Amino acid sequence: MLGGKMATKIKTVFFCQSCGYESSKWMGQCPGCREWNTFVEETVKPASKASGKQSSALSTGEYNKPVSLSEIEMRDEERADTHIGEFNRVLGGGLVRGSLILVGGDPGIGKSTLLLQVAGNLSGDKRDVLYISGEESLRQIKLRANRLGKFSESLKFLCETNLSNVEEAIVRTKPEVIIIDSIQTMANESVSSAPGSVSQVRESTAVLMRIAKSMNITVFIVGHVTKEGQVAGPRVLEHMVDTVLYFEGDRHASYRILRAVKNRFGSTNEIGVFEMQEKGLAEVTNPSEFMLDGRPENASGSVVTCSVEGTRPILIEVQALVTHTNFGFPRRQANGTDYNRVNLLMAVLEKRIGLQLGDFDAYVNLAGGMKVAEPSLDLGICLAIISSFKNKPISDDVIAFGEVGLSGEVRSVSMGESRVMEAQKLGFKTCIVPKALEDKLKKSSKGIEIIGVASVSDAMKLI
Ligand code: TYD
Ligand code: MG
Numbered sequence: 001m002l003g004g005k006m007a008t009k010i011k012t013v014f015f016c017q018s019c020g021y022e023s024s025k026w027m028g029q030c031p032g033c034r035e036w037n038t039f040v041e042e043t044v045k046p047a048s049k050a051s052g053k054q055s056s057a058l059s060t061g062e063y064n065k066p067v068s069l070s071e072i073e074m075r076d077e078e079r080a081d082t083h084i085g086e087f088n089r090v091l092g093g094g095l096v097r098g099s100l101i102l103v104g105g106d107p108g109i110g111k112s113t114l115l116l117q118v119a120g121n122l123s124g125d126k127r128d129v130l131y132i133s134g135e136e137s138l139r140q141i142k143l144r145a146n147r148l149g150k151f152s153e154s155l156k157f158l159c160e161t162n163l164s165n166v167e168e169a170i171v172r173t174k175p176e177v178i179i180i181d182s183i184q185t186m187a188n189e190s191v192s193s194a195p196g197s198v199s200q201v202r203e204s205t206a207v208l209m210r211i212a213k214s215m216n217i218t219v220f221i222v223g224h225v226t227k228e229g230q231v232a233g234p235r236v237l238e239h240m241v242d243t244v245l246y247f248e249g250d251r252h253a254s255y256r257i258l259r260a261v262k263n264r265f266g267s268t269n270e271i272g273v274f275e276m277q278e279k280g281l282a283e284v285t286n287p288s289e290f291m292l293d294g295r296p297e298n299a300s301g302s303v304v305t306c307s308v309e310g311t312r313p314i315l316i317e318v319q320a321l322v323t324h325t326n327f328g329f330p331r332r333q334a335n336g337t338d339y340n341r342v343n344l345l346m347a348v349l350e351k352r353i354g355l356q357l358g359d360f361d362a363y364v365n366l367a368g369g370m371k372v373a374e375p376s377l378d379l380g381i382c383l384a385i386i387s388s389f390k391n392k393p394i395s396d397d398v399i400a401f402g403e404v405g406l407s408g409e410v411r412s413v414s415m416g417e418s419r420v421m422e423a424q425k426l427g428f429k430t431c432i433v434p435k436a437l438e439d440k441l442k443k444s445s446k447g448i449e450i451i452g453v454a455s456v457s458d459a460m461k462l463i
Pocket of ligand 2: 111112113135181
């Protein structure tokens with residue numbers, strides 16, 4: 001026993017709530033993720049039995065033999081159709097059996113509603129689904145379900161927070177899909193810290209992972225996010241699960257965006273767009289129209305640009321408001337896009353085309369509340385700022401996209417064709433694009449004017 005690690009003697013351990021870093025003493029700043037004030041004390045029991053299980057595979061002779069690629073049998077991954085196109089798209093074409101999917105998002109954004117709808121559709125296909133809620137009573141669930149429509153008998157509900165009871169129910173009923181709402185309410189008896197703490201969340205996820213893999217059950221885990229916008233105990237969880245989906249959106253606006261930030265069975269960055277309605281979430285299959293809805297006519301500081309999320313182009317209106325500053329120190333604000341990026345672009349505009357922005361406040365906003373960090377928005381942001389500064393509206397039927405470099409050059413971006421096609425589909429007449437893409441896009445697109453620009457000042461001359 002003397003040879004054992006010091007750590008096994010300690011009864012309480014401090015965990016960073018942001019990255020799961022473990023320490024025997026409290027620290028102000030986490031050495032792992034450099035966040036401040038994230039350490040919380042948790043009691044843990046030494047995991048003696050669990051580690052014993054791990055090593056026993058060798059002694060029982062059940063160890064895995066290394067194989068070559070040709071020895072691996074391939075079969076097409078069976079994917080279940082959720083009958084929600086936008087949800088299938090984010091998953092990479094449907095639900096893979098035996099996968100563990102984390103759905104994160106702010107409280108009240110619609111996670112339970114979405115998963116109840118998914119559960120309803122899956123059970124409608126005669127799949128056995130078990131919805132386990134630790135947050136709501138059966139009556140509350142029924143109230144919600146009544147708003148959403150009819151549900152089949154193969155969808156079962158359970159109110160439970162004790163993980164061993166959950167496990168028991170799963171083993172007895174052997175469902176094909178389970179939904180855990182939410183992981184923060186689940187408690188594992190072998191861990192003595194409170195539900196929702198890093199070690200509880202981690203242990204519960206590990207148990208659910210074992211269930212998913214050994215019984216080939218698809219498991220959805222709902223996770224609440226902290227005010228910093230991360231699932232509690234997030235990075236630890238993100239490593240463990242197969243797929244991480246974030247459900248986001250402005251609570252005051254009706255649309256919601258489901259985003260895949262990690263996906264072992266499909267591409268990431270794919271998004272699905274939904275609208276919260278009286279009777280649950282409805283798919284938005286034409287997000288560009290949705291984003292451009294209510295766009296002002298002939299207003300200065302408004303430019304339409306195109307971002308690509310996953311494989312889908314979405315048109316977005318960039319708005320800028322540049323006004324004389326009232327205080328000595330000019331204000332800059334960015335909504336929906338990176339604040340530092342906006343600052344950088346303003347510096348480029350000052351230095352490269354001599355726009356005197358020093359005495360001006362500048363507000364940049366992506367209309368519709370979309371959050372986009374893609375550099376292809378740069379040209380749109382620059383043009384919106386210039387347009388507002390000069391108080392000159394840009395024609396309504398123009399879109400602009402391209403990355404802007406520090407010398408004011410406009411650089412090429414990927415998927416130019418699909419961006420132009422999306423613009424054409426929505427009736428735009430002119431695309432301002434990076435010079436490097438001009439020839440290619442002129443060849444590939446008919447009926448829409450393509451103007452290539454090499455620098456921001458070239459683009460400015462157009463307005
Ligand atoms: P919910 O799914 O409970 O959110 P979460 O599980 O992420 O906390 O959604 C709650 C919100 O959705 C609530 O404010 C009411 C609204 N809502 C509708 O607008 N229409 C509906 O049909 C349903 C079921 C909910
Ligand atoms: Mg909920």
